[in-house]
Amino acid sequence: DVKVTQSSRYLVKRTGEKVFLECVQDMDHENMFWYRQDPGLGLRLIYFSYDVKMKEKGDIPEGYSVSREKKERFSLILESASTNQTSMYLCASTDWETQYFGPGTRLLVL
Amino acid sequence: QQQVKQSPQSLIVQKGGISIINCAYENTAFDYFPWYQQFPGKGPALLIAIRPDVSEKKEGRFTISFNKSAKQFSLHIMDSQPGDSATYFCAAGPSGGYQKVTFGTGTKLQVIP
Numbered sequence: 599d600v601k602v603t604q605s606s607r608y609l610v611k612r613t614g615e616k617v618f619l620e621c622v623q624d625m626d627h628e629n630m631f632w633y634r635q636d637p638g639l640g641l642r643l644i645y646f647s648y649d650v651k652m653k654e655k656g657d658i659p660e661g662y663s664v665s666r667e668k669k670e671r672f673s674l675i676l677e678s679a680s681t682n683q684t685s686m687y688l689c690a691s692t693d694w695e696t697q698y699f700g701p702g703t704r705l706l707v708l
Numbered sequence: 709q710q711q712v713k714q715s716p717q718s719l720i721v722q723k724g725g726i727s728i729i730n731c732a733y734e735n736t737a738f739d740y741f742p743w744y745q746q747f748p749g750k751g752p753a754l755l756i757a758i759r760p761d762v763s764e765k766k767e768g769r770f771t772i773s774f775n776k777s778a779k780q781f782s783l784h785i786m787d788s789q790p791g792d793s794a795t796y797f798c799a800a801g802p803s804g805g806y807q808k809v810t811f812g813t814g815t816k817l818q819v820i821p
Contacts, residue, residue: 633811638717640811640812641814656808690751695742696754696757697744697752697809698753699752700751701750
């Protein structure tokens with residue numbers, strides 16, 4: 599079974615803090631994605647990566663950056679967290695079309 | 709931004725009934741239409757997917773109906789069970805590779821005994 603793990607299930611941070619969310623997949627997938635999930639808005643793509651050190655902006659990249667130094671690991675960085683970044687963050691990897699999601703990180707920014 | 713419109717936002721169905729969720733897309737270049745199911749505390753997981761060369765795909769109690777001319781597709785859950793209670797997301801995009809899909813806004817389904 600494909601396994602996508604996320605470093606934290608719950609996270610509480612202060613406004614202005616730098617936040618790192620990490621995602622690891624164990625299936626040697628080329629493509630990885632970061633989404634945020636908000637009620638009534640569904641899943642919105644923040645960034646995706648199709649290879650090591652390669653990244654593309656998604657639909658809502660403002661306020662976020664990403665890092666992919668190794669194939670299995672894709673990190674989402676909030677340079678200076680703000681309250682409007684309080685959300686559920688989901689990581690996914692894909693072998694071709696099927697996206698395999700991690701369990702999510704619920705981030706609260708105070 | 710390519711949109712995928714999903715309705716209803718929430719749905720309550722009696723056990724044994726039929727649950728129907730509808731989606732509409734805009735981009736005629738889309739040729740891959742998956743549905744994902746998400747249980748509380750879990751990430752979404754692929755439920756069923758269709759391509760526009762067929763008008764219907766059935767897997768067990770789950771059926772996707774696809775109307776290419778109307779740019780609409782829907783998920784039907786026959787004989788709905790309490791264990792089907794979850795949030796369902798439709799999505800649409802080009803098939804293959806890292807071509808990203810666009811997700812709908814989700815439907816929270818509750819099946820009551």
